[in-house]
Each structure stands twice: as structure tokens, then as C-alpha cells.
Amino acid sequence: SYVLTQPPSVSVAPGQTARITCGVNNIGSKSVHWYQQKPGQAPVVVVYDDSDRPSGIPERFSGFNSGNTATLTISRAEAGDEADYYCQVWKTNSDHPGVFGGGTKLTVL
Amino acid sequence: QVQLVESGGGLVKPGGSLRLSCAASGFTLSDSYMSWIRQAPGKGLEWVSYISSSGTTIYHGDSVKGRFTISRDNAKNSLYLQMNSLRAEDTALYYCARARDPYGSGSYHFDYWGQGTLVTVSS
Numbered sequence: 001s002y003v004l005t006q007p008p009s010v011s012v013a014p015g016q017t018a019r020i021t022c023g024v025n026n027i028g029s030k031s032v033h034w035y036q037q038k039p040g041q042a043p044v045v046v047v048y049d050d051s052d053r054p055s056g057i058p059e060r061f062s063g064f065n066s067g068n069t070a071t072l073t074i075s076r077a078e079a080g081d082e083a084d085y086y087c088q089v090w091k092t093n094s095d096h097p098g099v100f101g102g103g104t105k106l107t108v109l
Numbered sequence: 110q111v112q113l114v115e116s117g118g119g120l121v122k123p124g125g126s127l128r129l130s131c132a133a134s135g136f137t138l139s140d141s142y143m144s145w146i147r148q149a150p151g152k153g154l155e156w157v158s159y160i161s162s163s164g165t166t167i168y169h170g171d172s173v174k175g176r177f178t179i180s181r182d183n184a185k186n187s188l189y190l191q192m193n194s195l196r197a198e199d200t201a202l203y204y205c206a207r208a209r210d211p212y213g214s215g216s217y218h219f220d221y222w223g224q225g226t227l228v229t230v231s232s
Contacts, residue, residue: 031216035154042204042222043154049212054220086154092215096170098144098156 004087004101011107018074020104022087025068032070033088034063036081037103043086047072074106082108111135111221113205118226125195129226131188131205139183142208142217145190147201148225155201158190159208159217173199195230202227 005023012018022032032050035043045054047063050070060075074081087101117129129145145157158179159168167179178191188205203226206219 031214031218033216033218035219037154042224043219044222045218045220048209048218048220049214049216052211084153088154088156088218090210090216090218095168096174097168098146098159098170098217100146100154100156103153 002091002099004089004099006085006087006101006104008102009105009107011109012074012077013109014079015076018077018081018106018108020072020074020085020087020106022070022072022101023068024089027068027070027089028066030065030089030091032063032065034061034072035086035088036083037086038083046085077106077108079108082106111207113207113221113223115203115205115223115226118203118228120229120231121195122232123196123230125230126191126193127195127228129190129192129203129205129228131190131223133186133188133207136207136221138181138186138188142210143179143181143188144206144208144217144219145179145188146204146206146219146222147199147228148204149198149201152201157203160188192228195228197230200228200230 034047037043050065051063091097114132144159160179176194207221208217209220
């Protein structure tokens with residue numbers, strides 16, 4: 001089966017840089033999308049197609065994907081960035097194409 | 110503005126059925142690909158089903174294949190999920206979401222989400 005592996009938790013000090021990884025063999029050959037979910041709210045896409053940002057998402061959020069690991073980087077972390085983050089890929093040529101990572105809880109200390 | 114509003118959730122006994130609906134507004138549903146995604150209490154996101162804009166292409170996740178059916182009525186701006194043979198492990202908040210592939214690469218992400226409807230399967 002196709003399992004996207006994320007660390008359960010990441011901690012960062014305010015103003016510092018947080019990096020959240022998403023791994024599977026040869027993930028660099030696929031497009032990776034990232035979502036932020038705050039408690040009681042629906043997820044919001046923060047990065048799509050590896051590194052594109054939707055309008056309204058701060059430039060502090062960036063993505064990179066190569067080899068076996070995709071990374072979401074949050075620069076100058078703020079208290080408001082504290083949330084769960086999920087990676088997602090779409091497996092073309094599959095009859096069950098949608099896959100999410102297990103999620104990472106980001107704590108801004 | 111884009112809005113997706115789910116309904117139809119509730120408490121159902123194991124083996125029972127429910128039909129979820131998702132009302133779309135603020136965009137042209139007939140041009141859009143759609144999905145259902147669920148989240149069990151305290152757990153992560155799980156993709157459930159996908160339907161193309163015309164309804165001719167449908168995919169379901171392994172955990173629901175043969176029990177759940179996604180459908181749409183573009184004239185009513187609505188998306189549906191028929192859930193049969195429900196199990197305790199189907200208990201979750203069910204979101205409908207618009208699937209988008211901006212570069213035509215075949216890779217979809219979900220750019221708009223509803224607030225979800227809660228399905229509880231318990232005796």
C-alpha cells in the first residue's frame with residue numbers, strides 16, 4: 001500500500017523556521033499538496049503542486065519535493081501557525097488515487 | 110463566494126444506510142471535480158471518493174468500495190454519498206471538497222471544503 005509518512009509532532013519557537021516532512025519512495029515523481037487544519041475547522045490548502053501558494057497564503061509557507069521526501073517549510077513561525085498539517089498526493093492511474101499523510105501537529109512554543 | 114454545505118449525517122446502527130448531500134454555490138458545479146473526505150474523531154484525514162465533472166469517472170477508497178457510492182446532480186448543484194452497510198469504523202466527520210488540477214497534470218488537490226457533517230455508527 002501507499003503510505004505517506006509524516007512525523008506526529010514538530011515544535012518550533014516563535015520567529016524560527018519549522019519544517020514538516022512527508023515521505024514515501026520516489027515522492028519526487030508526484031505533486032504534493034499541503035493542508036493546514038486548526039481545531040474545529042475544515043482543512044485549508046497552504047501549498048499545492050509541490051510549491052505553489054493559493055492567494056491569501058503568506059509567503060512564509062513554502063514547499064519543496066525531491067527524491068523520497070517532500071517538505072513544508074514555515075518561516076518566521078507565529079502562534080497562529082499552530083495547527084495540524086497534512087500532505088496529500090493524487091496517484092494517477094490508480095482506482096483509489098487520493099492519499100493523505102497521517103498528519104503533523106505543529107506546536108509553536 | 111464559494112460555499113459547500115453538507116447535510117444528512119446522524120446516528121445510525123451498524124448495517125444501516127445514510128445518504129449525505131453537499132449543496133454547492135458560488136461556482137459552477139458542472140465544471141468541477143468533487144470528492145468526499147472523512148475524519149474520524151481525533152484522527153487524520155482519509156480520502157473517500159471522487160467523481161468527475163460529468164460523473165463518468167468515479168473512484169472509491171478501498172475501505173468503502175462496494176458499500177459507498179458517490180453521485181452528483183449538476184442541475185441541482187448537489188453532490189451525494191450513499192453509504193450502505195455502515196460500520197463503527199465509518200464514524201467520522203464527512204467533508205465534501207472541490208478537487209482541482211490547475212496544470213492538467215492529473216494531480217488533484219482540494220481547494221474548497223465544506224464544514225462537514227457528522228456520521229455516527231453505533232448500536
